[in-house]
Amino acid sequence: MKDVGILVLGHGSSLPYNRELVESLAKMISKNHSGPVRTAYLNMNHPDIKEGLASFAGTNVEKIVALPLFLAHGVHTRQDIPKELGVDEQKRRGSASIGGKEVEVICAEPLGVDECIAALACKRAEEALR
Amino acid sequence: MKDVGILVLGHGSSLPYNRELVESLAKMISKNHSGPVRTAYLNMNHPDIKEGLASFAGTNVEKIVALPLFLAHGVHTRQDIPKELGVDEQKRRGSASIGGKEVEVICAEPLGVDECIAALACKRAEEALR
Numbered sequence: 296m297k298d299v300g301i302l303v304l305g306h307g308s309s310l311p312y313n314r315e316l317v318e319s320l321a322k323m324i325s326k327n328h329s330g331p332v333r334t335a336y337l338n339m340n341h342p343d344i345k346e347g348l349a350s351f352a353g354t355n356v357e358k359i360v361a362l363p364l365f366l367a368h369g370v371h372t373r374q375d376i377p378k379e380l381g382v383d384e385q386k387r388r389g390s391a392s393i394g395g396k397e398v399e400v401i402c403a404e405p406l407g408v409d410e411c412i413a414a415l416a417c418k419r420a421e422e423a424l425r
Numbered sequence: 426m427k428d429v430g431i432l433v434l435g436h437g438s439s440l441p442y443n444r445e446l447v448e449s450l451a452k453m454i455s456k457n458h459s460g461p462v463r464t465a466y467l468n469m470n471h472p473d474i475k476e477g478l479a480s481f482a483g484t485n486v487e488k489i490v491a492l493p494l495f496l497a498h499g500v501h502t503r504q505d506i507p508k509e510l511g512v513d514e515q516k517r518r519g520s521a522s523i524g525g526k527e528v529e530v531i532c533a534e535p536l537g538v539d540e541c542i543a544a545l546a547c548k549r550a551e552e553a554l555r
Contacts, residue, residue, distance in 0.1 A: 299554065301550055303546070306499075308497070308499040308500070309499075309500065310498065310499050310500060310503065312497040312498035312499055313496075313497045313499055315497070315538075316496055316497035316537065316538055317497075319538040320538060320542060320543050320546060323538075323540060323543035324543050324546055324547055324550075327543075327544075327547050328547070328550070358554070360550045360553050360554060362546055362549060362550050362553075364496060364542075364546065365496075366443075366446055366494060366495075366496060367438070367442040367443045367445070367446035367447075368440065368442035369436075369438040369439075369440050369442055369443055370438070370439065370440060373440065387553075401553045401554065402553070403549040403550050403552065403553035404549050404552065404553070405549070406542065406545050406546060406549065407446065407545075407549075408445075408446055408449040408450060408453075409541075409545050410453060411541035411542075411544070411545060412450060412494075412536065412541075412542075412545070413450050413453035413454050413457075414457075414541070415536050415537075415539055415541060415542070416433070416450060416454055416492055416494065416536060417454055417457050417458070419492060419533040419534050419535070419536065419537075420431055420454075420458070420490045420492050420533050422533065422534065423490050423492075423517075423531045423532070423533035423534070424429065424488070424490060424531065
């Protein structure tokens, strides 16, 4: 997987918390991935998505997986992010020229429904009652 | 915990996916919680937050934990949701009159950084490469 880059995507925010979350999760993700891991933001923060793609220049990756840290699909994950990545909205795949090299770009699904999210939510409810 | 209601809060969306996620997670949460569990949305969908609070009328809950299904804090969780709940932005606590009864309302923290989110994100990246 050394030839696969992961671009961790956040929503972006005028407050610092989205960036902190995205950077922390990207560090955790990089422990499980041998290729380069970068971050980018759809709105308000930098690097933006185009800058995030460009940040793989010189890494020799053949593919980039754009990984949206969003809970559910919505206009951002269906339309805005594919558009910024320059990939087809339906196929969620395309390519980008990065450092003069053509690289495959694949947009992953959002996090979605999972028991681990429900368990984490229950933990936050319990903490609120303390 | 029968006297505690959980109001699961979603962002809301013009597309159906946020609602589907919130309802699915609320069902999972209700398996781990003996009190009533309801859903509400900040934007675009109904029940909105005030309608969500009102939906606990007749349940005899003493407290409601509002549980934002958001990954990170931002303007929505710091300002918009407390405002709609009618609770103090700093204390994240207050009360509401529900069916003629005064009920404590506590706003939980968002999901936040957790290894389970990183693991789920890695799974989505692997799926995208298949």
